[in-house]
Amino acid sequence: MLTYLEARDQIRSLATSLPIVHVPLTQCVGQVLAQPIFADRDYPPFNRVAMDGIAIRIDDWNRGTREFHIRDTIFAGAETSTAIGPGECYKIMTGAACPSDVDTVIRKEDLHYTAHGTVLILCESVSKGQHLAKQGEDLKKDELAIPAPRICDISLVGALAALGIHDVPVYEMPSVAIVTTGDEVVDIDQQPAPFQIRNSNQYSLQALCAQWHLPIKFCQHVADDSGALSLAFQQAMQEQIILINGGVSAGDADHVPQVLQELGVAIVFHKVAIKPGKPLLVGVLPENRIVFALPGNPLSCFTTFKLFVEEYLHGCLGFTRERFQKVKLQTSRTKKSTLDDFFPVFRSPDGNGYRCKPNRRSGDITATVGCDGIGWHIHDKQVISENDTIQVLSLHPFFHTN
Structure with a gap:
């Protein structure tokens, strides 16, 4: 045996x-991603403004300029053909592409717009590149974006959409x-x-x-x-x-x-x-x-x-990590056999470990109700003492990347 x-x-x-099939992005949740996904371009694809405000050149700030003339207004999804000169700025919105002739954003909360079309910077310190997400700082073109295999859960859908994946490669179960x-x-x-x-x-x-x-x-x-x-x-x-x-x-x-x-x-x-x-x-x-x-x-x-x-x-499905995880068992347990014994466990209310769920042998129809995992009482250990470390298999499918 x-x-x-x-x-x-x-x-x-x-x-x-398993064979690989492609399913629409709207139908992928719960399936297993079968192939790694690589970035099709830089992310962000441009220097992206993170706050509503103005965009300036840090050199103007360093020369002592605190009042700027607004040269143009730039919204997200738009670009400007206007270039700024000394002491000028762009009024700019969150998500907009920052023009190459400016390098720093001052948030709206630190500004005062005057009646004669200028804007005053009220904060005492400014650092170059603040409130800007640099092009490619999240992902470079052709960089691994999502490894496989992994579960296509809710958190993954938005990322796949942003990467332009409308037909998702998944394993055919x-x-x-x-x-x-x-x-x-x-x-x-x-x-x-x-x-x-x-x-x-x-x-x-x-x-x-x-x-x-x-x-x-x-x-x-x-x-x-x-x-x-x-x-x-x-x-x-x-x-x-x-x-x-x-x-x-x-x-x-x-x-x-x-x-x-x-x-x-x-x-x-x-x-x-x-x-x-x-x-x-x-x-x-x-x-x-x-x-x-x-x-x-x-x-x-x-x-x-x-x-x-x-x-x-x-x-x-190509997963290689061990399915059991090491946890602390807060209750003691004794067995008489020399077999590997598996038993229902549930997370303790304090979140610091697991506890045994008593059951009346294998015919108990409610043995797993409310449980979070299956504990492993190894064959050569007769007693698990309180707060000993054991291995537990989650009741949820083990979908992790390798």
Whole structure:
């Protein structure tokens, strides 16, 4: 049986690059930028005025000139054909291009406009280049502006627009099939009998896929019957990622591993030394198709998706940073097993660390409610003491630049 780290490394080795497509800028939010973006020109493209006021030559100020004649008024988006002489200035607005014959801006609050068309500078000190954004100080032409991969979030849209990117190169996310299994499972709109449960995992998996913008092309629940499972799996295997839930352990009704092998799935591994989620199975098919057979208990299903399905996606999208982050756990925790143990955590109210969220084993349907991450209790450490540093996997997809 593989350790968690061995299974994770196997998943990483299976990741393959995704195709790149272009989507309109208005539709890119939540997708993953696939190619770096370079500046098409200097930014700012000119010496840009940062304050309403006047533009002068610092030499006039240094010679003692404090009253200036206004030669012209320049608005944002306009230019002037007028040149100034000694003791003259431009009245200029925020965002305007500063003419080359001036080098300093005095803000409106430090000025007094006289009745005879001049302006007095009231401040005592002036520095050359003040209130000017120099051409190219943000980006030089052809300089890397936005590295990839990274999530196209709200903050990125404005930058892409400013750079003239109207068709955004993003990764085309792989299609998904979801098959849940179990005679005891009924849909959520049905009243379950005393020995039945509602199909919460189907909706949990749909939500997890939606968070990654994965298109779900097939979704079906199947009873614990080899023939029915085979038919459903054959349909599901038309997609690139096949998520199967339940029927993967060692019980008499756990037919999933055998059916998958009969259908030609090459089993990469079955069972991992983790808790919850030990029965996890991962297999592959031709054309870079991958099967994740996740355990049926809600916390096991959720945890193995976060640990392994997202690890696979992480690699396919070209991210290389470690997904776990080191944090302080403010509560102690003890385990008896020698497995890597994963457990829900939430940020403490004081913001100085994380706390455990108690749960009643892997069948606890509310175990992850209100949580911010999954803590990792490593296999060779039986006790986590209060304020020890642990590693936590965020519940949000890990979209950072490399």
